[in-house]
Amino acid sequence: MDVLQLLKGRRSIRKYLNTPVEDEKILQCLEAARWAPSASNKQPWEFLVVKNKMIREKLAELHPYAKFVAQSPVVFVPLTNPKIHPKYHKSDTALATLQFMITAHALELGTCWAGVIGTSFEKEIKKLLHIPDHLHVLAIIALGYPDQKRESTRKELDTLTHWESYGLK
Ligand SMILES: Cc1cc2nc3c(=O)[nH]c(=O)nc-3n(C[C@H](O)[C@H](O)[C@H](O)COP(=O)(O)O)c2cc1C
Incomplete structure (x- = not known):
């Protein structure tokens, strides 16, 4: 598939089928x-x-904007380790997370x-999942077969882009 088509086709999915996700795909x-x-x-x-349903339900209770993790199988x-890279642990782990999401799509x-x-609520999530103190929880990412089709929008490219010097279009 064309890479732009793949990237543009990924949507945030908040309704999931009950179908389990194959371990091979997770890997x-x-x-x-x-x-x-x-x-x-x-x-x-x-x-x-x-994957554990009870733990997912607890995560959904702890996170005010992620009720869908109770449904996604x-x-x-993704956990970040500031001891390994104090400056870039978050951005690096965000890149890894996006690669996970694009591959899933x-x-x-x-x-x-x-x-x-x-x-x-990060502290409570760490406690629930027995995550050691020195690690941060970047996010929780639902994963499963979609039970909805969604659309999204983006700002126009020419309103975001400068060429050679700021302000030059
Ligand atoms: C750092 C970050 C935090 C987000 N947090 C939430 C969240 O708590 N709950 C939620 O439903 N979506 C969350 N989203 C998803 C965004 O709402 C979504 O990516 C955005 O609306 C664009 O939609 P799209 O992913 O379908 O293109 C988050 C996305 C990012 C990158």
Whole structure:
């Protein structure tokens, strides 16, 4: 598939079928995340995969804007390690997470990012998942077969782009 078509076709999915996600597909998404670029190739991330329904329901209770993780059969939890790279742990792990999401979309799976890092509920999520103190929870990412079709919009390219020097169109 054309890369732009793939990128433009990914949508945040908030309704999921009950169909389980094949482990092979989860592993492909994790493999894509692992191969993301990172500052000095430090790879300041770890990945947690949650399938357990009770834990997903608890995550949905803790996160005010991610009720859909109770329904998605899988939740991907990217963790950042500031000890490995104090400056770039968040951006590097965000890149890994996007690679996970794009690969999921290529495999006909839906995802939705729900931000966690720096929120008032990050601590509770860490406790629930037994995550060590030194790691941060970047986000919780729903993963599953979509049960909705969605549309989105973006700002026009010419309103965002400057050529050679700021303000030159
Ligand atoms: C850092 C970040 C945090 C987000 N947090 C949430 C969230 O808490 N709940 C939610 O439903 N969507 C969340 N989203 C998804 C955005 O709402 C979505 O990406 C945006 O509306 C564009 O839609 P699209 O992904 O379908 O193109 C988040 C996305 C990002 C990148």
